[in-house]
Amino acid sequence: MARTLPIQKTTFLKKEEVQRDWYVVDANGQTLGRLATRIALVLMGKNKPNWTPHIDCGNFVVVVNADKIKLTGKKMDQKKYYRHTGYPGGIKEFTARQLLQRNPEKLIQLAVKRMLPKTILGRRALKRLKIYAGPEHPHQAQKPVELSF
Template sequence: MNSKMTQKSFHAKKEDIDRKWYLVDAEGKTLGRLASQIAKVLQGKNKPIYTPSIDTGDFVVVINAEKINLTGKKMEQKEYYRHTGYPGGLKTTSVKEMLEKHPERVLEHAVKGMLPKNLLAKQMLKKLKIYAGTEHPHSAQNPELLDLK
């Protein structure tokens, strides 16, 4: 094979990354489907310069997290678990309780589970901004509306 005909692999560098701000309205959207689409944008998989070992993702601002939709009987049956660290310290919280007290955490937990389990996940999750209502303090960044199918 001729050495002049080989192609080089593209590997994104910090200078190549141009981060955008996107706005997502979660009202009426299904939790899992919305979380997977947000995770793709946070990772940068929607860009042609996507590189697995580099965080090429964009910022995502989510509003109306309290109006998210769950299918089936998840509102009554789905539970979140945490442990206090003491014997017998397993605590459970239903989705219904979580949506009433901290609606942002429901979506954040779902997105976190869909991000890769590596050192970049923490960095990607910092670019996710979730708000229960319609107000958000990121209007100065001019977030453009993200078209989710």
């Protein structure tokens, strides 16, 4: 006689049931790519057991010490970032070292942005990322929890 298992229904999270948590990450001495992948997972909410693919159930992430991030190998001088002014011949090229000196927040933001989905859910998740070059941040009132990797 064959035994039948009880049927369990899959529960989907509803938009009203989403609980957003605040996390703070110290980027001091962290590798850029490895840090960005972990931040992207937390922003999307994939670290939660009730993650739902079609619902925005991600968390807030505050990154401090963005100016102390590291890149492995020769990426500081060989990795290129581009932007275009919109005019003919207006392409601008920066190395990772130049971008880190000029705007260290942008370096982490671009790495995380490119790891998020290219949909409305990814754009909403990127708005929950707060990056600061120094050790101070203005989000103490939200009581962020230290997230270590």
